[in-house]
Amino acid sequence: MYEQIRRNRRASWLLMGFVVALLAALGYAIGAAVVGGTSGGLGLLGVFGLAAIAWSLLGYYSGDKMVLAVSGAHQVTHEDEPQLFNVVEEMTIAAGLPNVPAVFVIEEEAPNAFATGRDPQHSSIAVTRGMMQMLDREELQGVIAHEMSHIRNYDIRFATLVGILVGMIALVADFFLRWSFWGGAGRRRGGDSNDQAGAVLMVVAIVLAIIAPLAAYSVQFAISRRREYLADASAVELTRNPLGLARALNDIAADPRPLRHANRATAHLFIENPLKNKKTKEATGVFDTHPPIRKRIAILLEMAHAGPEDLSSGRGATALPPPPAAPPASPA
Amino acid sequence: MIAVIIIIVILVVLGIIFAGLYNSLVGRRNQVDNSWSQIDVQLKRRYDLIPNLVEAVKDYMSYEQETLTNVTAARAAAMNAGSQGPQAQAQAENMLTESLKSLFAVVEAYPDLKANQNVLSLQEELTATENKISFARQFYNDSVLTYNNKIQMFPSNVIAGMFNFTTRQFFEAPEGDREVPKVDLR
Numbered sequence: 001m002y003e004q005i006r007r008n009r010r011a012s013w014l015l016m017g018f019v020v021a022l023l024a025a026l027g028y029a030i031g032a033a034v035v036g037g038t039s040g041g042l043g044l045l046g047v048f049g050l051a052a053i054a055w056s057l058l059g060y061y062s063g064d065k066m067v068l069a070v071s072g073a074h075q076v077t078h079e080d081e082p083q084l085f086n087v088v089e090e091m092t093i094a095a096g097l098p099n100v101p102a103v104f105v106i107e108e109e110a111p112n113a114f115a116t117g118r119d120p121q122h123s124s125i126a127v128t129r130g131m132m133q134m135l136d137r138e139e140l141q142g143v144i145a146h147e148m149s150h151i152r153n154y155d156i157r158f159a160t161l162v163g164i165l166v167g168m169i170a171l172v173a174d175f176f177l178r179w180s181f182w183g184g185a186g187r188r189r190g191g192d193s194n195d196q197a198g199a200v201l202m203v204v205a206i207v208l209a210i211i212a213p214l215a216a217y218s219v220q221f222a223i224s225r226r227r228e229y230l231a232d233a234s235a236v237e238l239t240r241n242p243l244g245l246a247r248a249l250n251d252i253a254a255d256p257r258p259l260r261h262a263n264r265a266t267a268h269l270f271i272e273n274p275l276k277n278k279k280t281k282e283a284t285g286v287f288d289t290h291p292p293i294r295k296r297i298a299i300l301l302e303m304a305h306a307g308p309e310d311l312s313s314g315r316g317a318t319a320l321p322p323p324p325a326a327p328p329a330s331p332a
Numbered sequence: 333m334i335a336v337i338i339i340i341v342i343l344v345v346l347g348i349i350f351a352g353l354y355n356s357l358v359g360r361r362n363q364v365d366n367s368w369s370q371i372d373v374q375l376k377r378r379y380d381l382i383p384n385l386v387e388a389v390k391d392y393m394s395y396e397q398e399t400l401t402n403v404t405a406a407r408a409a410a411m412n413a414g415s416q417g418p419q420a421q422a423q424a425e426n427m428l429t430e431s432l433k434s435l436f437a438v439v440e441a442y443p444d445l446k447a448n449q450n451v452l453s454l455q456e457e458l459t460a461t462e463n464k465i466s467f468a469r470q471f472y473n474d475s476v477l478t479y480n481n482k483i484q485m486f487p488s489n490v491i492a493g494m495f496n497f498t499t500r501q502f503f504e505a506p507e508g509d510r511e512v513p514k515v516d517l518r
Binding site: 082083086087089090091093094095096137141238240 | 363367370374453456459460463464467470471474475
């Protein structure tokens with residue numbers, strides 16, 4: 001666990017450095033192509049670099065608020081949602097974290113959840129309304145334990161930064177591609193002698209603009225799949241109940257509705273891919289943000305020494321809730 | 333001259349390692365103490381909740397006075413057992429948990445109670461508190477495990493011996509906790 005925390009801290013710094021460098025390079029390419037010459041390139045390099053540094057710091061300190069706002073989440077108290085709040089408190093105690101994360105609800109039917117923040121002291125958990133309605137207490141506990149593991153491991157810091165920074169690269173690149181497509185590059189100043197060099201730089205700029213978001217996206221995809229398996233395992237360490245999470249994932253997988261408030265920059269934060277790409281339902285491609293949910297369920301079932309028949313809700317209850325159901329009336 | 337410098341460097345490095353090991357032992361010990369007091373916080377919360385629950389259900393349960401008396405008695409016993417050592421306390425707390433389980437089972441049999449918003453929310457709070465107690469115990473045991481490992485493993489065991497760090501007891505679940513209770517509704 002400490003190894004994972006160290007890795008996440010290092011990865012967060014590397015990511016910020018990488019993005020600043022990438023955007024500076026992008027700035028140079030765009031500047032050289034549009035304004036012409038190295039002076040234009042260096043000028044935009046500086047502008048992009050500074051903007052990237054400012055944005056990284058903003059992402060580090062307020063990334064969680066941005067992600068929560070984009071997801072349409074609103075904060076709730078113990079009075080609003082006693083059960084959700086209690087389950088979060090239970091998992092905070094199980095994880096031995098110093099304070100209870102802020103609890104948010106997303107008013108949507110699709111069942112999903114995510115955690116964000118920069119460290120356990122500044123963390124939030126958001127759950128959709130559909131998730132709360134669909135899951136029983138034990139299943140909800142499994143989901144919250146999964147999110148609590150992301151918080152404890154500092155996954156939230158890295159994942160939130162990835163969302164904010166990747167989102168920005170995509171934005172800048174999209175903007176540039178659209179701008180050049182509409183002929184902005186045609187109005188480039190500079191003499192005829194610059195034309196050939198300009199054309200070369202133009203090609204470089206477009207290539208960079210295409211590669212940049214791709215590179216950023218694949219970082220996002222590669223990192224988040226391993227983290228999901230790890231968080232599933234840590235969640236079981238917290239609840240000592242693999243079946244709760246397995247049943248929750250099973251219910252989530254069965255629901256075909258995509259989450260309207262999720263987008264490509266935040267998809268990797270959620271417990272299960274909120275976009276639900278219909279085409280690639282079971283395929284395990286390079287661009288999947290999440291491991292196949294069937295595989296996650298299978299691993300959890302193995303931990304519980306259980307089979308798929310135990311996935312139907314209400315079975316295998318171990319903890320105090322709910323009180324034992326009335327025994328079947330079969331007196332001899 | 334060079335020999336002196338080398339010796340000084342070695343001493344400084346040893347001192348830093350020594351301080352690091354000592355500090356991590358102190359940190360672990362504090363975590364054990366803190367997680368133990370977390371259990372107490374939740375136990376107290378349960379004592380506070382029970383009178384409210386009893387008050388809320390007693391008018392409905394004319395035939396189940398015995399269940400209610402059991403809960404009240406178990407609560408009083410658990411509160412007193414605190415001074416009689418951890419073993420006695422664990423046993424009394426376990427009795428209280430059992431009596432609450434039977435009370436909730438009885439509540440299931442009363443449709444009026446099951447629909448009562450006040451009872452429902454008290455039930456949720458008590459369920460949550462029960463869970464918090466067991467998760468706090470679980471975390472306490474995890475903390476004790478890491479602390480004891482540090483005390484017994486090289487090289488921190490050397491420092492633990494010098495400064496009298498002693499291993500701590502695990503919280504052991506009473507026998508009854510390991511089996512699912514059977515509740516007779518009739």
